[in-house]
Amino acid sequence: MVFDQTFYALVALVLFFGIVIWAGAHKKAGAALDDRANLIEKELSDARKLREDAEKLLADYKQKAIDAEREAADIIASAKTQAQEYADEAAKKLSETITRRTKQAETKIAQAQATAVKEVRGHATDLAIAAAGNLIASQKGNPKLIADSIAAVKTKAN
DSSP states (O other), X not given: OOOOHHXXXXXXXXXXXXXXXXXXXXXHHHHHHHHHHHHHHHHHHHHHHHHHHHHHHHHHHHHHHHHHHHHHHHHHHHHHHHHHHHHHHHHHHHHHHHHHHHHHHHHHHHHHHHHHHHXXXXXXXXXXXXHHHHHHHHTTTOHHHHXXXXXXXXXXXX
């Protein structure tokens, strides 16, 4: 029988597989692939966990942003309410001040008017007395008329 190169290649291949099997290389290769698969599985698991944590953090931050916006809106509404209350209070105080000062001015005007009337009456009385004096001087000799005139002027003056 003549052995050609193909036969020797086949024998070498069978011997190679035999040595590989005898040395346990297939177990080592399988174990290495299993280890690699376990490592990849662990990395995927860690990646899923990180993603879940990131999604949870994102949800927390979104909720915090919503809460912050709500709080800001509440603060703005409160500030507007306070500003309106301050404006109403200031308007009320201004109105009260104007009313009070108007009354004070009216009182001063009434006092000034009363003083002016008194002064005018005083001057009128003085003029009437002077006129009566002139009249009496022209009517010399009638003492009853003089006394009656003075009494009438005094009564009307007061």
